[in-house]
Amino acid sequence: MAKANKWFVYIIETKNGKLYTGITTDVERRFEEHKNDPKGAKFTKANPPKKIRFTEEHPDRSSASKREAQIKKLTRAQKLTLIKVS
Template structure:
């Protein structure tokens, strides 16, 4: 069983991008080099603001979906280290 990560990356426009991966270092490098998600191309510099590990891909995708539904304010609270509740999950 492999470990998966859910992460938030901030671009130069102060927007937060949420994604999942099983290799956080490699994936961030891809984003930074412009070979990752189209949503981040040309919007550097990028900073990895937050990440958490989960047990499997299914859990990672479910958590990613819940985070993408959050308002910018709640995502910022997550980045700041505050605990937030997501439908039965507390981060």
């Protein structure tokens, strides 16, 4: 049986101060893709990433996707609070 990958929800702060939320199995690789790769999100092409501000581990893609959706519904102030308490 194949080893299950851990999934992560992450928040990236862009150079212009915006926040981007996504999911991945490898946060560092995905951050580099956002910075340098055509596989990066359209959002991060227009808003270059500065640093990873938040990561949260999940056991599977489904739970990570659900959490990503929850975070994306938060206000900016709520996301900043989430980042501070993590």
